[in-house]
Amino acid sequence: MLARILASHPEIFSIRRETSAFVSNKGARWTKLSVVLLQAAISRRSVWVEKTPNHIHYTRQIAETIPGARFIVVTRDGRDIVTSLGQRYEGDFDKAFQRWMADSKASMARIENGESILWRYEDFIESPALSIERLCRFIGVTFDPGILNYHHQPVVWGREKAVRTPHSARRHAQVNQPITDYRGGWRSGLPANVACRFDAGEAREIMDYFGYAQGERLPEGIDLQS
Numbered sequence: 565m566l567a568r569i570l571a572s573h574p575e576i577f578s579i580r581r582e583t584s585a586f587v588s589n590k591g592a593r594w595t596k597l598s599v600v601l602l603q604a605a606i607s608r609r610s611v612w613v614e615k616t617p618n619h620i621h622y623t624r625q626i627a628e629t630i631p632g633a634r635f636i637v638v639t640r641d642g643r644d645i646v647t648s649l650g651q652r653y654e655g656d657f658d659k660a661f662q663r664w665m666a667d668s669k670a671s672m673a674r675i676e677n678g679e680s681i682l683w684r685y686e687d688f689i690e691s692p693a694l695s696i697e698r699l700c701r702f703i704g705v706t707f708d709p710g711i712l713n714y715h716h717q718p719v720v721w722g723r724e725k726a727v728r729t730p731h732s733a734r735r736h737a738q739v740n741q742p743i744t745d746y747r748g749g750w751r752s753g754l755p756a757n758v759a760c761r762f763d764a765g766e767a768r769e770i771m772d773y774f775g776y777a778q779g780e781r782l783p784e785g786i787d788l789q790s
Contacts, residue, residue: 640685
């Protein structure tokens with residue numbers, strides 16, 4: 565949803581697919597980056613953004629390759645993340661939990677290394693305009709309230725140029741629906757033996773770091789109103 569909203573901004577060029585450029589080998593990486601940079605240049609927009617979830621594990625390489633790169637660290641309640649991933653992994657909630665742990669640790673490292681901003685889904689749902697305005701300041705563009713009406717102009721997202729398969733139909737529906745509150749889905753979709761894992765050990769520490777435990781605390785130095 566966030567990439568879709570930013571793509572509606574007149575100053576931002578957004579790649580409408582996950583490139584996985586830095587997950588690829590170096591040869592493929594440069595090929596993919598060359599295409600992206602050419603498209604960005606043709607668009608004549610001042611900023612370009614790309615969203616590949618696995619790139620959270622390659623932020624050092626990205627920073628070394630793209631001078632001035634900045635990172636939007638996206639998160640939401642870990643229980644909701646694991647619920648969604650578990651469904652994608654055909655019920656393998658242990659795999660989903662481990663993925664969340666690994667991604668969260670990488671996100672924490674990126675925040676500590678700077679040149680990043682934390683964006684929480686829950687804060688966005690509570691106050692969409694404030695949340696996106698804050699991101700625009702970080703990116704360096706003027707906030708345009710109209711981008712919150714992104715769904716009024718449907719687009720095809722992904723590698724396909726048209727909606728042809730059930731997967732592309734689902735993706736098309738997701739990226740073109742209005743802002744929708746999906747908070748708390750874990751209460752009905754997450755097995756109890758998995759949900760309890762968030763209450764102890766490293767998982768509790770991660771939840772607390774991102775503000776999802778014991779008083780909604782945030783990482784030190786992170787100010788959602790800045």
